[in-house]
Amino acid sequence: MSKIQALFQSETFASDGEHGSIAREVPKDYFIERDGARYAGTHLIVDLWGAERLDDLAHVEATLRDAVTAAKATLLHILLHHFPPNQGISGVAVLAESHISIHTWPENGYAALDVFMCGGAEPHATIEVLRAAFNPDRLAVEEILRGRAG
Amino acid sequence: MSKIQALFQSETFASDGEHGSIAREVPKDYFIERDGARYAGTHLIVDLWGAERLDDLAHVEATLRDAVTAAKATLLHILLHHFPPNQGISGVAVLAESHISIHTWPENGYAALDVFMCGGAEPHATIEVLRAAFNPDRLAVEEILRGRAG
Numbered sequence: 001m002s003k004i005q006a007l008f009q010s011e012t013f014a015s016d017g018e019h020g021s022i023a024r025e026v027p028k029d030y031f032i033e034r035d036g037a038r039y040a041g042t043h044l045i046v047d048l049w050g051a052e053r054l055d056d057l058a059h060v061e062a063t064l065r066d067a068v069t070a071a072k073a074t075l076l077h078i079l080l081h082h083f084p085p086n087q088g089i090s091g092v093a094v095l096a097e098s099h100i101s102i103h104t105w106p107e108n109g110y111a112a113l114d115v116f117m118c119g120g121a122e123p124h125a126t127i128e129v130l131r132a133a134f135n136p137d138r139l140a141v142e143e144i145l146r147g148r149a150g
Numbered sequence: 151m152s153k154i155q156a157l158f159q160s161e162t163f164a165s166d167g168e169h170g171s172i173a174r175e176v177p178k179d180y181f182i183e184r185d186g187a188r189y190a191g192t193h194l195i196v197d198l199w200g201a202e203r204l205d206d207l208a209h210v211e212a213t214l215r216d217a218v219t220a221a222k223a224t225l226l227h228i229l230l231h232h233f234p235p236n237q238g239i240s241g242v243a244v245l246a247e248s249h250i251s252i253h254t255w256p257e258n259g260y261a262a263l264d265v266f267m268c269g270g271a272e273p274h275a276t277i278e279v280l281r282a283a284f285n286p287d288r289l290a291v292e293e294i295l296r297g298r299a300g
Binding site (some may be wrong): 021030031040043046047049076077079081083086088090092094096098099101103105107108110112114116118144146147 | 155180181190191193195197199226227229231234236239240242244246248249251255257258260262264266268294296297
């Protein structure tokens with residue numbers, strides 16, 4: 001959420017009182033406002049069917065990194081695991097703006113991803129990266145505005 | 151997904167042919183079948199409002215660990231970050247059965263969690279752990295059967 005910090009840093013107002021300048025912190029709202037909706041972050045539930053290279057650890061890692069870059073997000077950690085015997089992969093990219101996760105079932109050509117981002121990142125920009133990397137027959141995206149307050 | 155491995159390990163059939171026993175691996179389906187539905191894993195989208203202790207890193211970590219235990223899941227890694235200045239926390243528990251993530255907005259009393267588990271784990275068992283730990287005014291759970299094939 002450092003992106004949010006960058007976007008919504010507490011502003012400091014200096015007022016020249018008789019005893020010199022006074023710095024006053026104004027509490028900020030870290031929620032996002034867009035099109036009249038107020039929410040905490042955008043969560044994309046992404047499913048791939050008929051996808052390729054879901055057992056290729058180096059490819060999955062490179063794709064997660066490319067997705068982070070495409071979203072203009074900030075990578076803090078990336079963790080990947082390869083699970084024998086089906087060669088399924090679990091990966092999580094922890095971001096300053098939340099996370100991307102992937103879990104793959106290569107034997108079914110299926111992968112389940114989350115792309116959860118707050119602040120100024122662009123989660124939807126990850127979709128074409130995923131499509132190009134895994135060449136799925138079908139890709140579904142559901143958008144959830146997390147913490148939607150109305 | 152080691153839980154899945156434990157549950158669905160390739161079975162080996164020995165047949166006594168004229169040249170001795172022959173081991174034959176039968177490919178297994180790592181998807182789950184329950185109540186006529188076939189899917190890859192259960193993904194709970196959990197939202198807390200009016201919640202407490204969302205800025206307490208040690209408490210959040212202990213709660214994630216308790217949630218993993220309650221779900222009978224296997225913890226592989228846990229990562230937590232504390233973000234000044236609002237003291238929001240991001241945490242991800244990477245499991246053999248997928249992951250639990252939490253992102254908190256303490257200034258709004260809001261937390262967004264995912265509880266994604268495949269195999270024999272019990273994701274719904276995490277809910278009461280979260281309720282007890284964060285004492286929210288409101289807790290919402292949406293269940294998504296990821297990779298649902300029918």
